[in-house]
Amino acid sequence: MNPRSDNRGAAIDLETVSKAYGAFKALDGVSLRIEPGEFMTLLGPSGSGKTTTLNVIAGFTDVTNGKLLVGGNSVVGVPAHKRNIGVVFQHYALFPHMTVGRNVAYPLTLRGFDQAKRKARVAEALDMVKMGDFAHRYPSELSGGQQQRVALARAIVFDPPLLLMDEPLGALDKKLREWLQLEIKRIHRELGTTFVYVTHDQEEALVLSDRIAVFNRGRIEQVGTGRQLYDEPATLFVGRFIGDSTVLRGEARHDGTSTALSIAGETVTAPRRIAGEANPVMLLRPEKLAICRPGSDAAGANRLSGTIAEAIYLGSGSKYDVKLADGSVAIVRSPLTGESFGLGEKVELCFDGTDAKLLADDSTADATLT
């Protein structure tokens, strides 16, 4: 739809947006700026406020407090049908009594397009999602993936400056989901529209997004690129939600430039950080951990003794669960070239203190994540 795409995407500004249902705060002071043409993913567990945020932007839900601007204009109080925003739902929401062609033409009919123009735009949109041959079918005659592609065509056919997607691939199987992710990415590139995408699947978020906003309990924990969230999580919740991680808890002692954690009699240290002073935990990524035989003098200043609780061969490498002395389990990913270890083997967990992220402990993270 290149000739018409001069409008590009719209920016979205949420300023301390709150939504309360009685005493329950679905959104608790959410502020977020989404740049024009950006692919922003709202990521979080169920009930974290990501879908509420989407519904607020779409106009399906009123805000209790705060400001909401789309393209610089406040849309608080503007009904959904006047917002000109495309929405793709998890449940497809195709009209069962209309053919694919009439479904996609629906928003154009509402906007008073004449028939010739309508036909051209519908064909163009269906081609874009590779459903051009299906215009005369009914939705019930299509598979889930095909229905969702039609729903996508219907949401972009009227050239909205903003497209909202609410877990659009949630009901599809893995293979199809992965393929459609790439399709959505391609369509985003071709349209230049702002995309806001809701999912609870962190891998999907990493594949698709320019930036990700991580939601937890009605608040945004952190906004950043996938790499930022993985490498520099601001909170324990983010660290645990994005990717695999090992969390070490112990008695903390601060000492000038470093923090030491004593775990079941053994001590590990990491460079001190300003954040997470009070009750710090160490967060470690699986590829930053190594397994050493006891007594060997391999790299890594920190050592913790443990036993292999699970060994999984992944093809490209191996994944181990190492049970530590305090009962917690560390996840280690090692390349194929490394040594292999057997179940029940006594080993040591080695890591560099600079690879450990010191974060404030957050017991609620456990509750939401498990």
Add this chain to the structure above:
Amino acid sequence: MSALEPTTPAAEKRAGWAWRPYALTLPALVLLAAVIGYPLLTIVLRSLSEPQWGVQNYAWFFGAPVNLAVLQRTFSISAWVTLVCVVCAYPYAYLMTAVGPRVRLVLVLCVLIPFWVSGVVRTLSWVILLQDSGVINSLLRSAGFTGIRLIRTQTGVVIGMAQVLLPFMILPLYSVMKGIDLRLVQAARSLGARPSRAFFTVYLPLSLPGVYAGAIIVFILALGFYITPALLGGPRSTMLSTLVQTQVLSLLQWGRGGAMGVVLLVTTFLLLALAAPVMRSRHREAGRR
């Protein structure tokens, strides 16, 4: 099964088994044959054989303008009753889908309680409400209006019949409406449809199967109504069933009565056959949650 496929004993056994489910319908079929099939056959035979063999009863029916007028009136009253039922039932059934379970129970009871009261009793209470010195007219007069004739008019008959038949419209409508995915309406809103437009382009078409189902039941039941038109109607609002009753019970003209019944039955089937293509849809089962 293709002709090339050898018929194995096992396949034959399966074919034998395939009849088993149909055997379950046998009691119903026997009952229907006894209480519908046999009497219907008798009616047809009597209409052709009394007082002697021939089509004289049908000739009489179509030869007398009054009969044709009553037949036409029967259909027009039934059509009005159906229309009134659709108009009253549609918002009511919609409300039933929109409210919480407790209010819904109250609404269902409001439909069903009159349903459990005998039709004669309900019709008699309509007499009290509608008659010239009845409740409605007294209220109108005390409010300073002139009274209106309701009893022994077609309007009175339509009001009474619609009230009796309303549950048959509400219940099928409700069962279809509760299956409509309201998120489709939300989707229509997001695509730019204002609420009224979303209703007419999405909700209404999806609810039509319920309207059709209810309308057919109400219309067919209305065609055969006897007590309500007899008590609320006058000579100018006689329906075919009253005429049949007169022929059979007062004049002992079983043949003529039978002929009228057959004419009503055949006309009804013809109308339904005409309406069927409109009501058929490719996606009847679609759009459900």
